[in-house]
Amino acid sequence: MRGDKKANNLKGWLxxxxxMLFLGFFMVYPLVDVFVYSFEEGYNSASQTYFGVGLYxxxxxLHDPYFLQALKNTFILVVITVPLxxxxxxxxxxxxxxxxxLKELYQTVYFLPYVTNTLAVGLVFMILFKRTAYTxxxxxxxxxxxxRGPVDFIDxxxxxxxxxxxxYTVWVVMPFKVLILTSALASVDQTYYxxxxxxxxxxxxxxxxxxxxxxxxxxxxxxxxxxxxAFKAYSDAVALFGTNLNAAEMNTIVGYVYDMLYGDSGGxxxxxxxxxxxxxxxxxxxxxxxxxxxxxxxxx
Amino acid sequence: MSARQNELSRIxxxxxTRRAAVRTVTYILLTLWALMVLFPYYWMILSSVKSxxxxxxxxxxAFFTLSPTLENYREAFSAVPLARYFLNSLLFTIxxxxxxxxxxxxxxxxxxxxxxxxxxxxxxxxxxxxxIPNELVIITNFQTITNAGLRNTYAGLILPSVTSVFxxxxxxxxxxxxPDELYxxxxxxxxxxxxxxxxxxxxxCRPTIITIVILKVIECWNSYVWPRLVTDDPAYFLVSNGIQxxxxxxxxxxxIPAMMAAVVVISLPxxxxxxxxxxxxxxxxxxxxxxx
Numbered sequence: 186m187r188g189d190k191k192a193n194n195l196k197g198w199l200x201x202x203x204x205m206l207f208l209g210f211f212m213v214y215p216l217v218d219v220f221v222y223s224f225e226e227g228y229n230s231a232s233q234t235y236f237g238v239g240l241y242x243x244x245x246x247l248h249d250p251y252f253l254q255a256l257k258n259t260f261i262l263v264v265i266t267v268p269l270x271x272x273x274x275x276x277x278x279x280x281x282x283x284x285x286x287l288k289e290l291y292q293t294v295y296f297l298p299y300v301t302n303t304l305a306v307g308l309v310f311m312i313l314f315k316r317t318a319y320t321x322x323x324x325x326x327x328x329x330x331x332x333r334g335p336v337d338f339i340d341x342x343x344x345x346x347x348x349x350x351x352x353y354t355v356w357v358v359m360p361f362k363v364l365i366l367t368s369a370l371a372s373v374d375q376t377y378y379x380x381x382x383x384x385x386x387x388x389x390x391x392x393x394x395x396x397x398x399x400x401x402x403x404x405x406x407x408x409x410x411x412x413x414x415a416f417k418a419y420s421d422a423v424a425l426f427g428t429n430l431n432a433a434e435m436n437t438i439v440g441y442v443y444d445m446l447y448g449d450s451g452g453x454x455x456x457x458x459x460x461x462x463x464x465x466x467x468x469x470x471x472x473x474x475x476x477x478x479x480x481x482x483x484x485x
Numbered sequence: 486m487s488a489r490q491n492e493l494s495r496i497x498x499x500x501x502t503r504r505a506a507v508r509t510v511t512y513i514l515l516t517l518w519a520l521m522v523l524f525p526y527y528w529m530i531l532s533s534v535k536s537x538x539x540x541x542x543x544x545x546x547a548f549f550t551l552s553p554t555l556e557n558y559r560e561a562f563s564a565v566p567l568a569r570y571f572l573n574s575l576l577f578t579i580x581x582x583x584x585x586x587x588x589x590x591x592x593x594x595x596x597x598x599x600x601x602x603x604x605x606x607x608x609x610x611x612x613x614x615x616x617i618p619n620e621l622v623i624i625t626n627f628q629t630i631t632n633a634g635l636r637n638t639y640a641g642l643i644l645p646s647v648t649s650v651f652x653x654x655x656x657x658x659x660x661x662x663x664p665d666e667l668y669x670x671x672x673x674x675x676x677x678x679x680x681x682x683x684x685x686x687x688x689x690c691r692p693t694i695i696t697i698v699i700l701k702v703i704e705c706w707n708s709y710v711w712p713r714l715v716t717d718d719p720a721y722f723l724v725s726n727g728i729q730x731x732x733x734x735x736x737x738x739x740x741i742p743a744m745m746a747a748v749v750v751i752s753l754p755x756x757x758x759x760x761x762x763x764x765x766x767x768x769x770x771x772x773x774x775x776x777x
Contacts, residue, residue, distance in 0.1 A: 196678065197601025204592035205607075207648040212614055215625030222624065277518055280511045293763060294519045297526070299770065300759040302707045304725045305748040308732055309525045312532070312741055323528070323546050356522070364771050417620060420709045420725075427733060439620055446627055447714050457624050465621055 222458035235455075242459035251431050252460060255441040261347060262354060262437070263415040270355045271407055274362035279392070281363070282370040292367065299360035307424020310353050314338035314425075339426065346426065346435055354421055358414065362407050369403035370396065401483045409475050416468050419443070438464045529752070533557050533745035540742045557746035566719060567747050570727030577712075577723055578705040581643050585701055586694070589653045594682045596653070597660035598668060608657075614650045619710075627714050637718040646711060652697045655772070659693040660686055696769035699762060706755050724751040 227236035246252050314324045316337040325335040338345045381391045419439040422430055430436035444450045445457035534553035561567050596608050626645045635641030671681045709725035731747055759766050
């Protein structure tokens with residue numbers, strides 16, 4: 186019996202072994218290492234040497250104008266796209282739940298961006314918004330209908346570029362939010378609605394007093410994942426503005442990390458690590474704030 | 486439902502027309518958003534079948550074309566190694582997904598069914614790892630792969646992309662729902678654990694396994710950041726990197742119709758996969774997908 190137990194122990198670890206090897210190599214070790222990197226001052230990738238240990242890397246990153254630009258861009262992106270996409274998704278999901286004809290067709294169409302390569306569609310958005318010598322582009326054609334002058338949304342003023350980035354981000358994140366909210370709405374117990382109808386409650390009141398509280402955990406889940414996702418924005422910006430995001434003034438925090446690591450401005454894993462840890466600290470703090478707010482407002 | 490409807494019959498005619506109006510407005514708004522979603526796809530396809538000279542001759546972009554051409558698709562495959570990017574992505578997706586399944590199925594089985602010392606502790610540690618964002622570990626992984634001389638190799642592309650703690654968790658939860666009696670009965674019959682896993686548990690949990698495969702395939706096909714870091718040789722580019730390369734260097738910057746043809750080709754496989762497994766994909770994503 187004891188031998189049997191020992192064999193079971195061994196077998197359990199044997200089944201786990203591949204997963205543990207992969208996770209150990211590519212997650213646990215890097216997780217420790219990134220903190221080590223971030224404190225090693227003057228680390229040189231080629232010779233793998235460093236001068237000392239301290240907070241210089243953090244100080245460098247926090248004083249780097251490119252990082253501050255990336256921080257500003259990321260915050261603007263988060264503050265605009267998270268509430269906007271969540272509200273829009275709520276509106277669409279409520280509309281979607283109230284119809285029965287063509288519902289599946291709409292659902293299928295709305296989901297398409299989720300399965301499309303963001304780099305690929307980003308290129309289409311770039312073409313729609315870009316102004317070249319040959320054409321003002323479609324976005325400017327629409328602007329012209331309203332008598333507004335041509336704007337280059339891709340290489341032009343800051344607000345125009347930020348507009349396209351936010352617009353594209355909302356377009357990309359909508360499928361997930363609509364899907365989650367539609368299934369949340371479908372799972373609300375119908376008897377609540379029927380009771381309210383018998384009482385002659387107005388639809389708006391039903392929505393506020395029944396629907397919203399019932400799906401509030403899911404809304405909250407979307408807000409949290411939305412914040413996290415938007416803070417980690419990167420490839421959408423690359424798709425629109427190309428790989429040199431610093432030059433385009435459109436870099437994000439994650440973009441800054443990768444630029445420090447690799448490419449023309451790369452070769453500084455220490456700065457990259459410090460920036461990545463700062464990003465993680467920001468995301469962690471925001472998530473904690475979200476959680477404490479939800480305790481007061483979400484009905485489970 | 487119909488009893489309730491009778492009670493609702495008191496509602497006046499006026500409010501019935503109001504409901505019809507609300508319904509009409511709902512359909513209009515839903516259609517508007519559907520058009521918003523579909524328009525980039527339409528524009529992508531439209532631009533890809535316009536000839537180069539026609540496209541560049543339009544100062545005001547035309548919303549349709551009367552002389553579609555497939556010339557751009559030939560250009561896309563001949564002027565840049567699009568087929569190569571495509572095959573790389575296919576290989577990357579298949580091998581990564583296959584390896585991942587081979588790693589996570591035994592792990593999920595161990596957590597759900599086998600009893601051994603330290604299981605709960607390790608499982609708790611695994612769950613804690615779910616909170617670690619990829620951005621935090623990618624820096625060291627980049628250094629590891631570079632130092633190992635694995636840049637511009639399939640191994641360098643694939644190995645760090647294999648593991649996913651979340652899918653182990655998802656599968657473990659599903660495995661754990663299978664009643665213990667089945668396991669005891671199999672044990673009495675002398676079935677080995679491995680046989681029990683492959684002959685009983687995996688068939689029962691097939692829907693979850695398919696879901697995980699689909700989610701991983703989507704993730705692999707669209708992955709951009711890691712491949713960009715570890716490849717700078719176009720021979721190893723995946724489709725995302727290929728798109729970026731085409732955008733920055735390929736075709737000459739002005740040949741937008743050819744670019745759009747490439748974009749169509751790259752987007753098609755996943756859209757086809759989605760349309761075939763629509764229900765599975767959507768159910769899978771709502772259970773376990775996170776975008777961002």
